[in-house]
Amino acid sequence: MNGLEDAWYHRRSWLILLTPLSALFRLLVLLRRKAYQWGLLTSTALDVPVIVVGNITVGGTGKTPLIVWLYHFLIEQGFKPGIISRGYKGKASQWPQQVRADSDPYVVGDESVMLARQTGAPIAVGPNRVDTAQALLEYHDCDLIISDDGLQHYAMQRDIEIAVIDGVRRLWNGRCLPAGPLREPQERLQEVDIVVANGLAGVREFAMKTSINTACRLDQPDQCQALTAFGAQPLHVVAGIGQPQRFFQALEKKGLSIDVHAFPDHHAFVREELAFDDDQPILMTAKDAVKCSRLGLECAWFVPLQVEPDPRFGERVLNLLKRV
Template sequence: MSLAQKIQEAWNNQSKWLVFLRPLSCLYGYAFNHNKQRYLSGKKAIYVSPVPVMVIGNITVGGSGKTPLLITLVKYLRKKNINVGVISRGYGGKGPFPTIVQPTDTAQRVGDEPALIVSLTNVPMAVGANRQKSIELLLEKYPKLDLIISDDGLQHWALGRQLEWIVLDCKRGLGNEKLLPEGFLREPKKRLENSTVIQHFPVAMPNVELSMYLQVGKPYCLNESNTVFNAKQKFHVLVGIGYPERFYQSLEQCGISDLIKHAFADHYDYTVHDLKFDDSLPIITTEKDAVKIKSVLNETSMIKREIWVLPVEAVLSAACYTRLQQQLTQLNIQI
């Protein structure tokens, strides 16, 4: 287990030894606030896009469900004839950046989340660490966009934005409510007071106004075409996301419980060796991991075992769409 995974486990368990990291958390908090104030005071420039920007992010380290939420919103907006584009940092991608993501691009080039987003939506998307350059490239290629959604970038103060949606994983919560590295907060919880907060639950919560859950889809096989899925068989589970427990919960919803778990760091770059085991059991993984595993399969014929993918889709409460419509109307974007 890597150091990052050990700290992640300590956060999830709220281990008492994390208190020894408090001096580092104080240093992080000071540096974070100092940098933020430099932007707010005008000492550092904030880029304002000619097209409204909506940021979808979180205040915690680790997955919260923002990418499934973004994919659902993109599909919804396009059905409503809103010309939407997406930008992302392209974490894990080798570039060169900025670049327009093509449906044929690999996760190794543009990052796993951008590759997944474009493969599922075919939305115009640009990636690169410099959000301004990404937006400029996106608008150069697609000048008629009505709205740009930023995949993450909540703490990227150099990017001006008109809307902020923060996804809060309610099962995981805010842990010990401490900043990094004593806790897993990127910024204090009071940040939730000034943005639209979408509460992410394991199941539908009719009594929570702005909420979402992940609906599990039908598993599909990545490398075989004439196979039948059997939930009762034993699987190797490969998962390289910010909060692996959420994927394990999704598997349980499908009745998949006989598991050999292999958890990797978020955005893990798979190799052929990660797909080899001393048995012939199938593998099951997430769609985010699958875009990288698929690239490995394209480079070798050595892997003969079945590799299954469990898709999930964000289901939003009706109030989320009502709120979105109200916010876009204020930006003169009519749904």
């Protein structure tokens, strides 16, 4: 955790100094949403159903692997979904951008390339959700759109809202930014259609289990082995994600001997940062792999994350789609 996250999680007393700023942030968020509800700001409806998968906290909650699972689930049900995303940290000169498995993550964002590699889905990214969705529909025959994040992007109307929360940290101290991690007041969860908890679930929530079991070579992704095959040899583990400790702890629970190296979320890796001057293998997340695959690293592996939501989650999504 960084200093502010530590303060949120442990409810440090000095956060009370930020209360006025949080009250102002909360007011502005509520006024902005009311402006859309009252028609003062324009909200656009698309020609196909829209499922938004997001969260109300800053940082990682496991939203992206749930989107991968949801995409494959909807394909199995006969839908033709496409995915839109912000393309966060992407440096494209113009938007929207279509994303493929071989797209440059520094142009379109690392998470969107990871989604393309893990789903093969039609994907478009851009800061304007409506323009991005319309561009996707123009180039692809999709009958449904999954929006990666976007609970707070009210300019695009949605038919189903799914909020993903951390089953351990929950809503941290329950306060809005900057005195807490909330992008919106916690009452917002009462308005979404589905709440998925990454870990332990509360009342009216769907639990989502995550697991890591294999590692795949960075230079040959089709060559994978069980994590247990590394045995007791020491490993370098790097992570540039929202909650790197969760990744580190999961590997430790597998009995691996790891030297951890945490980087900021969406970090732009360079080869020198990963030159550890020893023969220890390097493990990393699938999101980091899309940026590191071009660095020419030797003996580097990425660890895919599998998720298993409560079986009732899929049923709930289908029932909601029937009402659209």
